[in-house]
Amino acid sequence: MNLALWISAGLLTAVAMAGGLSKTFIPRARLAAQHGGEWTRDVGQGFVRTLGILELLAAIGLIVPGVLGIAPVMVPVTAACWIALMIGAMITHGRLGQFGLVLLNAVYLALALFIVCGRFGPWPLGS
Template sequence: MDIAYWIVAALLALFYLYAGGKKVVQGKEELRPMMGWVDRVPMPLVRTIGVLEVLGAVGLLLPPLTGIAPVLAIAAAVGLALVQVGGVVVHLSRGEVGQIWLNAVLLVTAAVTAWLATTWT
């Protein structure tokens, strides 16, 4: 189970470091082609979401690696799942039903990561 956790957590962390990092450093014009919802959400909230995603990615990796409060990996995975619930809500409110597939995949992956983390905490 440890190997499965590290594979899934590393892939999830890479995704969130990339996506969250983009939200933190790029402006609305650069984000719009990939994330049309940024027109409807204030930029401070977009930046906050980006910071939460980056912190979640770090939380998936650092606590288990250091052995300091490894239960935080579960909290990080649950937090990332909640971010995706919010993403589904935003897409559905915009009528973008076809856009929620990525949110659904990330939600399930975060839930699996949380479950895998419970096997060693």
């Protein structure tokens, strides 16, 4: 089960890194032109960049504390924060009628929930 939790954290890290890099470094107008990026039309560039930075921090928080053994409790805490982020993403994409993206965000949410339950539960890091 520990391996499954590490794989889940790795998958979410890749998702967070990709999303964070795109939101942080791709201009809002270009994001809005991409499929699924319509939500960026109604918000400012600062908001989009802030979300990108939060996703980059999540990518770090899902892996680095566990690998280094420094504050490993941050892994499930980060996963819990990711759940909140995915709920917001699901609401946003749902309002835009992007139900495929809602489903994708639900998968990411499920992975994060698995990490939270596993790392706060029977398979904590650093024990």
